[in-house]
Amino acid sequence: LIDDPDFFEWLEQNGAALLAGDVEARRHAVTQSCLSKAGIVSADERESGRRALLNLGHTFGHALEAEAGFGDLLLHGEAVSIGLVWAFALSVRLGFCPEAALRRLRAHLESLGMPVTPPSLPGRAWDARRLVERMDGDKKARDGRVGFILAGGIGEAFQSRDVPMAEVESMLGELLGESVR
Numbered sequence: 001l002i003d004d005p006d007f008f009e010w011l012e013q014n015g016a017a018l019l020a021g022d023v024e025a026r027r028h029a030v031t032q033s034c035l036s037k038a039g040i041v042s043a044d045e046r047e048s049g050r051r052a053l054l055n056l057g058h059t060f061g062h063a064l065e066a067e068a069g070f071g072d073l074l075l076h077g078e079a080v081s082i083g084l085v086w087a088f089a090l091s092v093r094l095g096f097c098p099e100a101a102l103r104r105l106r107a108h109l110e111s112l113g114m115p116v117t118p119p120s121l122p123g124r125a126w127d128a129r130r131l132v133e134r135m136d137g138d139k140k141a142r143d144g145r146v147g148f149i150l151a152g153g154i155g156e157a158f159q160s161r162d163v164p165m166a167e168v169e170s171m172l173g174e175l176l177g178e179s180v181r
Contacts (some may be wrong), residue, residue, distance in 0.1 A: 006153030
């Protein structure tokens with residue numbers, strides 16, 4: 001999703017084999033993933049630029065995890081799965097990404113059995129404003145600005161600190177079914 005649309009296409013085609021335990025498919029997936037991450041990390045060891053792209057889905061995911069209480073209700077990978085969808089949804093909303101890329105991502109995650117929407121919270125509803133507050137308090141926020149990893153499409157991730165938080169809250173309210181003030 002960050003910079004290799006061909007590998008994403010391979011994952012779409014081989015997701016079932018990966019889940020079924022196909023050794024060669026897993027070997028290829030792990031090798032490609034490690035090579036990709038190593039290339040990004042070695043080019044930016046101090047996370048001052050490109051390395052931040054590895055956080056795609058994490059800004060939303062960390063807010064979800066915190067709001068869910070860091071327990072078994074929502075595991076890290078599940079929160080990031082939802083966060084990926086939300087990052088692409090925000091990218092679509094802001095006019096950076098085609099809707100087709102979001103649909104494709106959702107379909108792939110769903111085919112793997114990954115969540116694309118958050119589970120119900122015991123005794124309360126998800127709240128867009130609280131999620132935004134969690135993002136504002138994130139350790140990666142700088143100078144009062146939340147850093148988002150957005151997408152221009154599959155394999156076209158980029159970083160932005162110029163995302164209006166009111167727009168994020170509005171989108172989350174819509175995705176969570178809230179009436180946004």
